[in-house]
Amino acid sequence: MTRPTSRRTVLTAALAAGAGAVASAGPASAAVSRTSSSPAAASLVDNRFWTTYTDWRSGSRAGTRAVAGRRAGLEIAAPLGRTDYADPHTGTTSSWEYATWTSPVHRSDVPATEVIASWNAHTPEGTWIQTELRGRYSDGTDTPWYVMGRWASADTDIRRTSVDDQTDGKSTVWTDTFSVDDAASGLRLVSYRLRLTLYRTPGTRLTPTVHRIGAMASDVPDRFTVPATTPGVVRELAVPRYSQNVHVGQYPEYDNGGEAWCSPTSSQMIIEYWGRRPTAEDLAWVKPGLDDPQVCHAARYTFDYQYDGCGNWPFNAAYASTYKDMSAAVTRLDSLAGLEKLVDAGIPVITSQSFLKGELTGAGYGTSGHLMTVIGFTADGDIIANDPASPDNDAVRHVYARREWENIWLRTKRYDANGAVRSGTGGVCYVYWPASPSARQRRVLRSLGLA
Structure with a gap:
């Protein structure tokens, strides 16, 4: 996690360079480097x-x-x-x-x-x-x-x-x-x-x-790498697919336009997975003829006017909860095990990560902060993600190598393209679910301290 001003600078430079897919506006939060003075606890x-x-x-x-x-x-x-x-x-x-x-x-x-x-x-x-x-x-x-x-x-x-x-x-x-x-x-x-x-x-x-x-x-200790985990779940959830890049240049007053909308785009995917969406009246302000106007709507209504971006984590969760009978929270997970439990119970998760181009095979871009939606796990344990930093909606589904993905998500330290040490999010994610979940979903949410 980089400081907001630094993240904005990095993002602007990445966009200007036009290197690969867009470097998405990701986590709003920004902390100085952390060092744990004691061994990692059973729970962090x-x-x-x-x-x-x-x-x-x-x-x-x-x-x-x-x-x-x-x-x-x-x-x-x-x-x-x-x-x-x-x-x-x-x-x-x-x-x-x-x-x-x-x-x-x-x-x-x-x-x-x-x-x-x-x-x-x-x-x-x-x-x-x-x-x-x-x-x-x-x-x-x-x-x-x-x-x-x-x-x-x-x-x-x-x-x-x-x-x-x-x-x-x-x-x-x-x-x-x-x-x-x-x-x-x-x-x-x-x-x-x-x-x-x-x-x-x-x-x-x-x-x-x-x-x-x-x-x-x-209290997540400083770490460039995390231990590898053993795959435990094979499941894929049917989550709608939206690309932020469909909206490049639209509504630049909201975080530079669609190229920076990874967070609201991810939020909209999961809101619609749970059967909610804005009404025609809600969307009446959006210019006619734009594809997926609900993504524009999500960008406007997650926008933080001080941060000047749509990546404020709690504001995204609060936006999701404005839909009927929806609950939402921002949390951290200790490992992929918690993520697997949620997905296995039918709950997709929005995760925050940053990485260099080449650290995540198949992504085709690097980013100082990016949100994507984890929708499943393959038989080999690899991550199935709806990645909004894709050229169009049809290209949103990706399969990312488990070992690469879990490391970039859970680490708290990384190197940028210049070799300088930067911060990582340490497992930050958004979790959205119905106010009346199934008994199994409630048990999983409760085990993670969310219900």
Whole structure:
């Protein structure tokens, strides 16, 4: 994972060079190099999500209420007051009523160098939400309240945005990821709370509804290579195929256009795998005659106006959850075993990786960050992926060598084309699934800390 400004520079240079297939805009998160001071733990990842009625009744509520029903949630009950928000991306200042919910303290099973929050919410016009994180370090001190995202499903009330320049000298928020600045020092985040602030137009009865909030905490040790795993699953899921390159030059105001839309294109594939898609009314804003207008729609509604891109990981998960009865989370997986469990249960996964041209046989391109959709495994254990960095929809399905693919996905360090050491994502992925999964799917999701 490179810093956002660096990733943008690398991406622009790659596009200008036109080397092979497009170098896709991938992970928004960006962390400095990490070094583990102790051997790798049995698990490198801790997930904690609040989603049930009991969850919403826990913690501290100030003007919010837990809502029961088929799908529990959190809503505004009686606003605490009004506040002004100066939107840096529109230049306008508006007044909003607000209410809050703060989670109980969660002590992570994995003292963490990185934390990524994600959420599922419904924000009707005239509403929006803010997610914050405050943690406690292993030295007994606390972080400030860090903003992890200001989000609305639309872009008319506020412009959804990450917040730059958040640091306390010990940690920094890189777009969507909290990161300890000097992991080699041994400092870790041992616990955290999340705070939701729900906003609405003053004098109305409108409310956002939050169905899920949580975070993935991890301490993945620095590694250029990971151990090889033994194949365990043979299955291929029938996931729709979309190419981001079909959209080259379209809507350049959203992350330079389709050449950078690997994340929303991947998200759209899985949303449609689960039988959801935008309506004709949703797509009325798209220019007539464009192929796959739903991909343009996904780009617009995942766009982070501060990051200036569509690769904000939690914003993609939040977009997926705007479709009826969909759940979504950002997490890390320890190995290909977890990925195989999900696919075997019928759940495709969007993975984040970066690699040089030649490191992934058959890709035909190199990238500083790219998202693709894993849809299956061959009899030899190789990865079947819908790779949006393909010339057209028919070319999207790829089979990638297992050993090459698992290494570029799970490593945290790599060399760039100039021989400089860069960061890798260490197994980051998005997981989308129906709010009422099958019993088998629920068991697999629960085993990974997602349900």
